[in-house]
Amino acid sequence: MSSNSYDYVDGSAAAxxxxxxxxxxxxxxxxxxxxxGAIKRFADARLYTQSPGIVARCTVCEHVLLRLVNTxxxxxxDVRGMTYLSFDRA
Amino acid sequence: MGTISRGFxxxxxxxxxxxxxxxxxxxxxxxxSAGPTPHxxxxxWGFTIKEGTDVLRRxxxxxxxxxxxxxxxxxxxxxTRWSKLGTSWEGVSLDRMLAGVKTNSxxxxxxxxxxxxxxxxxVDLMNxxxxxxxxxxxxxxxxxxxxxxxxxxxxxxxxxxxxxxSGMTLMHEDKPGFWEGLGYHIYGDPWREQRYSSNQ
Amino acid sequence: MWRVGxxxxxxxxxxxxxxxxxxxxxxxxxxxxxxxxxxxTASDGYSAVRSYSIASAPNSERRIExxxxxLPKGEVSTYLTQEVxxxxxLDFRGPIGGWFVxxxxxxxxxxxxAGGSGIVPLMxxxxxxxxxxxTAPFRLLYSVRxxxxxxxxxxxxxxxxxxxxxxxxYVYTRVAPIDSPRQPGRIDAALIAxxxxxxxxxxxxxxxxxxxxxxxxxxxxxxSGNSPNKIRTERFGPTGDRK
Numbered sequence: 001m002s003s004n005s006y007d008y009v010d011g012s013a014a015a016x017x018x019x020x021x022x023x024x025x026x027x028x029x030x031x032x033x034x035x036x037g038a039i040k041r042f043a044d045a046r047l048y049t050q051s052p053g054i055v056a057r058c059t060v061c062e063h064v065l066l067r068l069v070n071t072x073x074x075x076x077x078d079v080r081g082m083t084y085l086s087f088d089r090a
Numbered sequence: 091m092g093t094i095s096r097g098f099x100x101x102x103x104x105x106x107x108x109x110x111x112x113x114x115x116x117x118x119x120x121x122x123s124a125g126p127t128p129h130x131x132x133x134x135w136g137f138t139i140k141e142g143t144d145v146l147r148r149x150x151x152x153x154x155x156x157x158x159x160x161x162x163x164x165x166x167x168x169x170t171r172w173s174k175l176g177t178s179w180e181g182v183s184l185d186r187m188l189a190g191v192k193t194n195s196x197x198x199x200x201x202x203x204x205x206x207x208x209x210x211x212x213v214d215l216m217n218x219x220x221x222x223x224x225x226x227x228x229x230x231x232x233x234x235x236x237x238x239x240x241x242x243x244x245x246x247x248x249x250x251x252x253x254x255x256s257g258m259t260l261m262h263e264d265k266p267g268f269w270e271g272l273g274y275h276i277y278g279d280p281w282r283e284q285r286y287s288s289n290q
Numbered sequence: 291m292w293r294v295g296x297x298x299x300x301x302x303x304x305x306x307x308x309x310x311x312x313x314x315x316x317x318x319x320x321x322x323x324x325x326x327x328x329x330x331t332a333s334d335g336y337s338a339v340r341s342y343s344i345a346s347a348p349n350s351e352r353r354i355e356x357x358x359x360x361l362p363k364g365e366v367s368t369y370l371t372q373e374v375x376x377x378x379x380l381d382f383r384g385p386i387g388g389w390f391v392x393x394x395x396x397x398x399x400x401x402x403x404a405g406g407s408g409i410v411p412l413m414x415x416x417x418x419x420x421x422x423x424x425t426a427p428f429r430l431l432y433s434v435r436x437x438x439x440x441x442x443x444x445x446x447x448x449x450x451x452x453x454x455x456x457x458x459x460y461v462y463t464r465v466a467p468i469d470s471p472r473q474p475g476r477i478d479a480a481l482i483a484x485x486x487x488x489x490x491x492x493x494x495x496x497x498x499x500x501x502x503x504x505x506x507x508x509x510x511x512x513x514s515g516n517s518p519n520k521i522r523t524e525r526f527g528p529t530g531d532r533k
Contacts, residue, residue, distance in 0.1 A: 006500070006501040006502045006505065006527075007121070007123060007126070007127070007234075007501075007527065008126070008501065008525070008527070009501065009525050009526060009527045010390075010523065010524055010525045012325075012386065012387045012389060012390060012524065013341055015386040015387055015388075016327040016339075016341065016383050016384065016386050019291065019383070019386065020291065025386075025387070025388035027386075027387050027388050027389045027390070028388035028389040041389055042389075043387070043389035043390060043522075043523075043524075044523070046126075048123055048124050048125055050120070050121060050122045050123060051122050051123060051124045051170075052122070052124075052169050052170060052249055052269050052274060053124075053269065053272060053273075055124045055125060057125060057126075062125065062126060063205070064124075064125075064205065067124075067272055069269070069272045069273040069274065071273045071285075071286040072286070074273065076272050076273040078271075078272055091331060091335055092292065092329050092330075092331035092337055092381045093294050093331060093379050093380060093381045094331050094332070094333055095330040095331055095332070095369070095374075095378070095379075095380055096375075096378050097369070097373045098330045098331070098332050098369050098373070099332045099333075099336070100330075100332055100336050100338055100365050114336070118363065171336075
């Protein structure tokens with residue numbers, strides 16, 4: 001299952017795009033993978049950005065955590081791959 | 091529109107005639123992927139045509155490579171706006187692979203090793219419009235470009251040409267695939283610039 | 291969300307990398323380790339966005355410095371290292387990132403490990419520490435292919451000469467200087483054991499560079515006893531192959 005093509009970057013590379021949607025910084029947020037249950041910082045997710053959209057994958061099981069697409073009019077976000085995202089209260 | 095950057099034009103070239111709207115010409119071959127490159131050994135590789143739970147056809151690598159092949163050139167158009175013209179491929183036509191299949195389905199969902207999937211009308215996979223290709227530019231198709239075998243459907247945006255293809259499921263109704271379900275057009279004709287679904 | 295910045299200074303760090311100083315009138319300030327997104331727009335509307343780490347320390351001026359390395363076939367990095375001129379205006383979004391950050395309140399030992407241009411956000415941390423007068427123990431292990439690829443060499447020497455609690459070690463992976471005690475080669479477990487804070491000091495580790503470098507180094511740090519939540523990483527993608 002482990003991939004060694006290293007063609008991903010950090011979750012923090014999506015922080016700019018996600019700042020259009022979330023008022024708080026997502027990179028320090030914790031998320032639970034809906035597939036394997038691993039709880040990790042979003043910054044540690046594997047981000048595939050060379051794509052029609054951004055895909056964040058769990059660093060443990062590689063399942064999709066989150067997807068984001070920009071169209072001219074809208075931003076579309078799919079977070080079904082995470083059971084939750086949790087943030088510090090400011 | 092953003093602040094214009096003096097002297098910036100990106101990696102486009104001036105010979106952009108004859109391209110679908112909004113595309114630019116590239117001479118390299120960008121690698122786009124929604125996930126890690128799967129590593130599929132040829133002794134485990136298979137391509138299956140299913141309908142519901144019924145397996146209608148199945149090939150392993152040996153029986154797939156026994157099928158007659160075609161060599162052809164194609165222009166590629168990616169929804170991220172790059173186009174690469176005159177690429178050369180060798181593969182098996184979907185007309186040949188679907189030959190003799192009896193079905194009332196009009197659509198197919200293509201599946202890849204990994205979790206990618208994309209939908210197409212069956213008619214777009216036939217009539218010399220689609221191939222399962224395994225050689226690019228005279229060499230075995232590299233894993234980063236979809237090897238050992240990928241779908242190639244040049245008349246649609248390249249996200250429909252599923253890399254690391256493992257099979258197809260015939261469907262009565264059209265259902266959105268990986269990107270079609272998140273804002274991209276259900277059909278994807280580059281000449282009508284069908285990048286996004288109409289309500290996006 | 292996008293702010294306009296004006297280029298006010300340019301400085302070559304190496305034959306392929308340049309530091310760009312940008313004035314952004316409404317810049318909200320940043321923390322050491324954060325990055326910005328830079329957007330270039332052509333006159334027909336075509337645009338490209340890339341992320342660059344901020345090299346400068348947090349300060350109250352509305353200026354940031356980015357050090358950009360030119361990538362082969364990189365359309366944005368080529369523009370920023372070769373074309374951009376003083377007074378040019380560009381779009382910026384940020385600062386971005388809340389995890390790969392060092393704050394001056396942190397007093398624990400800090401281990402920084404840089405691969406190539408991964409030094410940039412770590413330099414922001416080193417500069418931040420210096421301007422705040424922090425005495426937090428800092429070690430930097432900086433890996434480059436060859437001596438000409440080092441950024442900020444003089445500044446690093448000046449800072450570490452002046453301050454015993456900042457220790458800098460270089461690793462050369464392809465070509466080493468004649469007086470180098472070690473043959474050219476990648477970071478390995480022995481080097482980690484010799485040049486980094488022992489894990490029983492519970493350092494917070496920041497590793498930045500190309501993805502394979504970061505994965506390899508994080509593996510060594512973990513194997514030498516550092517717990518995963520003490521290892522923060524920033525991966526730039528596969529070396530040279532990003533399109």
